[in-house]
Amino acid sequence: MEVDTAAAAAAGVPSRAERKALEKAKIVQRENERNAFKMRGPGKGVSSVKAVTGNEWFRQVARIMKKAEGARTAEESRALLRHRDAVEELRRRQVRSAVLKRKQEEVCDDSEVLRTKVAQLAEAVKQAQHLVVYTGAGISTAASIPDYRGPNGVWTQLQKGQAVCSSDLGKAEPTVTHMCIKMLHKENLVKHVVSQNCDGLHLRSGLPRHALSELHGNMFIEVCTSCTPAREYVRMFDVTERTSLHRHGTGRRCSHCAGDLRDTIVHFGERGTLEQPLNWRGASEAAERADVILCLGSSLKVLKKYACLWCMNRPAKRRPKLYIVNLQWTPKDDLATLKINGKCDDVMNLLMEDLDIQVPLYNKAEDPIFSLATPLRLEEEHSHSRSLIAPPAGQEDCSPDTQGLATDEPVQGGWFGRGYSKGRKKKKAP
Numbered sequence: 001m002e003v004d005t006a007a008a009a010a011a012g013v014p015s016r017a018e019r020k021a022l023e024k025a026k027i028v029q030r031e032n033e034r035n036a037f038k039m040r041g042p043g044k045g046v047s048s049v050k051a052v053t054g055n056e057w058f059r060q061v062a063r064i065m066k067k068a069e070g071a072r073t074a075e076e077s078r079a080l081l082r083h084r085d086a087v088e089e090l091r092r093r094q095v096r097s098a099v100l101k102r103k104q105e106e107v108c109d110d111s112e113v114l115r116t117k118v119a120q121l122a123e124a125v126k127q128a129q130h131l132v133v134y135t136g137a138g139i140s141t142a143a144s145i146p147d148y149r150g151p152n153g154v155w156t157q158l159q160k161g162q163a164v165c166s167s168d169l170g171k172a173e174p175t176v177t178h179m180c181i182k183m184l185h186k187e188n189l190v191k192h193v194v195s196q197n198c199d200g201l202h203l204r205s206g207l208p209r210h211a212l213s214e215l216h217g218n219m220f221i222e223v224c225t226s227c228t229p230a231r232e233y234v235r236m237f238d239v240t241e242r243t244s245l246h247r248h249g250t251g252r253r254c255s256h257c258a259g260d261l262r263d264t265i266v267h268f269g270e271r272g273t274l275e276q277p278l279n280w281r282g283a284s285e286a287a288e289r290a291d292v293i294l295c296l297g298s299s300l301k302v303l304k305k306y307a308c309l310w311c312m313n314r315p316a317k318r319r320p321k322l323y324i325v326n327l328q329w330t331p332k333d334d335l336a337t338l339k340i341n342g343k344c345d346d347v348m349n350l351l352m353e354d355l356d357i358q359v360p361l362y363n364k365a366e367d368p369i370f371s372l373a374t375p376l377r378l379e380e381e382h383s384h385s386r387s388l389i390a391p392p393a394g395q396e397d398c399s400p401d402t403q404g405l406a407t408d409e410p411v412q413g414g415w416f417g418r419g420y421s422k423g424r425k426k427k428k429a430p
C-alpha cells in the first residue's frame, strides 16, 4: 500500500526491498554455516565411533542425541562431548521446529477461561469509543468455506502439494459471527469492519457497504474500470472461475461501454488498487480513529503487513488496544491486550450474551445480494458454470434462468485455487 510505504519511510522503517535483502543475507549466512559445518567433518578422535564423513557423522550425533541420557554408552557420551558444535546446531534445530509446531497447533481455552476472557472483551466493547473489527477466514469456516492457514486450510494444503477442493462456495451463508458483527454495527458498538475474506458474507449479512472494507475483494463482484467511476456489477454467482493471479478478466462485458469486466480479487503478490469493494480509505481512516481493534479468525500473517492498520507509527502506548480471537498463534499475540483461544462463533455467542444483545439469525429473504445483483443479459446466461445463490423461498422466479448450469463438481479455479497457489511474485507498479 502506498500509504504504508510513505508512513514507513517517514518512521525510518526499512523498506520492503531492504527487509528482503536482509532476510536473504541471513538465509545465505545460515546456509554457509551449515556447509562449513559439513566440510569440517568429524574432527579428531571420532574413530572410536566408526569413521564417517559429511552428513553421516552428523546423523550419528543426531542418533545418539535421540537416546535418553542414561541409555547412551560411555563412548557415545564422549562423542557428544567432542562434537559440541554439532550438538548445539541440532539443539537449535529442535527448538526451531518445536516453535514452528506450536505456532501451527490449534489451542482452545477451556470453558471457564473462555467465559472470563469474553467478559473482559465485553467490557472493552462497551467502553470503546471507536471499535474496529478485522476478520479472516476463521470466521467463515462454519459456513463451510475453507480457512487459510488452519490444519486443513487452503494455504496449508497447497504447501503440502494437495489439490484444494471444496463444496460449492455459492452455497455458503453468513455465520453466527457475521450476523453478530452486523448487529454490533447496528447497535453502534462496531464502527468499521476490515475483512480479508473474499466470500462476500459480510455484505450478505446486511452490513452496510460504507462500514466494510473487503481488502482482498469480493467473489460476487465484477467491475468495469473503463467507466469512470468504475462501474460495479454484483452477481449472484462466483465470478472468478476463469480468473487467477494477474488474470482478472471474467469474460463478460460492461453493458454501458462494452469494456471488459474484471473480478475484484487481490491475489498474493498483487497490489489492490480498486476503490471498491476494497475501500482502503475506509480501512485506514477507521484504524486511525480506533481505540480498540478486535481481530477475529485471522492468522494476521497477511494483515500484519499492512502497517496503516496497526498505527505502528505511534508509540506503543498510543496504539489501539488489540483483542485477538483465533485458535492458532498469531504474530500479534505478544502485543495483544487479550488473546482468546476459541472458535469465533462460540466467542461471539458468549459476547452477545454478556452484552445482552440477541444474536440475529441469517434470513435469506433479507440478504442484500438479491437487491444489489445485476441480472445477466440474455446472451450472457451461459457465461459461467457456477451455481447461483439460491433465491429465498417464494422468490424463485425472479432470478435469471441459469440454474440448470450449476454443477456439484469440486471448485478448483478462481479466488482460492490457482491464483493463491502461484502468487509469490510481486507485480511491479508500472
Ligand SMILES: [Zn+2]
Binding pocket: 224, 225, 226, 227, 231, 254, 255, 256, 257, 258, 259
Ligand atoms: Zn464500462
